[in-house]
Amino acid sequence: MLLLALGGGFIVAHTTAGLSLGAVLLITILFTSFLNSELALHIILLSMLLSPEFVVGGVGGVSLGKPATKGDVLVLRMEDLILVAVALAWFARTAIFKELGLIRKTPLNRAILAYTVSLVIATLLGVFLGNVRPIRGFFFTLKYLEFFVVYFMAVNYVRDERQARRLMTTVLVTCAISAVIGIAQIPSGERVAAPFEGKFGEPNTFGGYLVFMLALILAQALSARGLFAPLGWAAFAGLLALPLLYTLSRSSWLAAVPMLLTLVILSRRRLILMVGLGALVVLGPLAFPKQVVERYDYTLNAKVDRGDYRIGNARLDTSTSARFDSWRQGFQGWTDRPLFGYGVTGFAFMDAQFVRVLVETGLVGLAAFLWLLWRTWDVAWDIHKRAAGTWYEGVTLGYLAGLVAMVIHAIGANTFIIVRIMEPFWFMTGIITLLPLLLDKGGPAQAPGRSDGGPALVA
Structure with a gap:
């Protein structure tokens, strides 16, 4: 816990408030998804159309929406990050609860x-x-x-x-x-x-x-x-x-x-x-x-x-x-x-x-x-x-x-x-x-x- 607190403090000190809140949100979703699989799916379904895009880099630093001009920027969708967090929780659950299975036969x-x-x-x-x-x-x-x-x-x-x-x-x-x-x-x-x-x-x-x-x-x-x-x-x-x-x-x-x-x-x-x-x-x-x-x-x-x-x-x-x-x-x-x-x-x-x-x-x-x-x-x-x-x-x-x-x-x-x-x-x-x-x-x-x-x- 002490290491987590120190690591979290270091990250907060070197990032903006928006990025810090986003990281906290993703970590919360990660643990929530591990505990409740159905809730994780509801979160993904809501985020499909109702999550923003972020532009990292360029003149404006971190901004919402698509970049006005092409350049050395990174465009991230929030649902992409949420999907990664939920997928990690899914892998963790299947590793612990073997009866769940990683991929169902379809x-x-x-x-x-x-x-x-x-x-x-x-x-x-x-x-x-x-x-x-x-x-x-x-x-x-x-x-x-x-x-x-x-x-x-x-x-x-x-x-x-x-x-x-x-x-x-x-x-x-x-x-x-x-x-x-x-x-x-x-x-x-x-x-x-x-x-x-x-x-x-x-x-x-x-x-x-x-x-x-x-x-x-x-x-x-x-x-x-x-x-x-x-x-x-x-x-x-x-x-x-x-x-x-x-x-x-x-x-x-x-x-x-x-x-x-x-x-x-x-x-x-x-x-x-x-x-x-x-x-x-x-x-x-x-x-x-x-x-x-x-x-x-x-x-x-x-x-x-x-x-x-x-x-x-x-x-x-x-x-x-x-x-x-x-x-x-x-x-x-x-x-x-x-x-x-x-x-x-x-x-x-x-x-x-x-x-x-x-x-x-x-x-x-x-x-x-x-x-x-x-x-x-x-x-x-x-x-x-x-x-x-x-x-x-x-x-x-x-x-x-x-x-x-x-x-x-x-x-x-x-x-x-x-x-x-x-x-x-x-x-x-x-x-x-x-x-x-x-x-x-x-x-x-x-x-x-x-x-x-x-x-x-x-x-």
């Missing part, structure tokens, strides 16, 4: 392992060939893989239906708070971004998150029984739709289309959704905000800032054209390293997940990544068929639609390596994977809208 383990191995091999080859700086490659590879920690924590910690419902309620509460904060940003006239990202936020990231959560909530609205529960879920969906529009994220808007089509195809109440979508198509041009209409016109119809690419007779804007240019450069670079690519961070930055995976990890890595996506869909689809008529039918339906949306979103963004999207995605993947166990253990679950607790009450 249908996705082999695909996750294959993708992990492909990343490691490609990055090591990139280091040996001089394309990847070792430290940078190491930390970015960890960033690519940290989301699987959330997945395995979910499948290791969740033991019964009530626990799953409590955690999903926290997911929805976090989503509601984030949406309200997003709506509060609209009067500023700036594009809406995730909470606590400062002036230079990432609207595309927030848009991808909102589309995924919107899929889950719309599915609950379609699956709920009675009158008030579907209306409550529909109101919740409207709460998310407003900030989604004001993100002005074209990738997110595009991802919403196949998400809605998936719900139409798979839902037994597709007629209700089709009527709503029909009304949206008819009234949308009159009801959409001015910024949304201008964003669409700028992409296809504006006369200035035009690129070299066309859709029909319309020339695309320079931003979209630059994205296509980066894809072409990626394909050209991949031809020189077709099997294992250049390694993580070994090639120029590009905002397109599939092209990035191809150029960084080659055909081997892309095959592993596509296998992981396919296994995720296959497992969720099988569980969706088993969950028919239960409370979980809406959960699985929303997850399938959300997965389709994320795949489309990844065409124009690095969706599957974005913390604020992938942490909730992989947590829900863990819950979906556990559903057969929960269904067998607890028997048939009540339909949404008739349950005595859980996420249905949030609406």
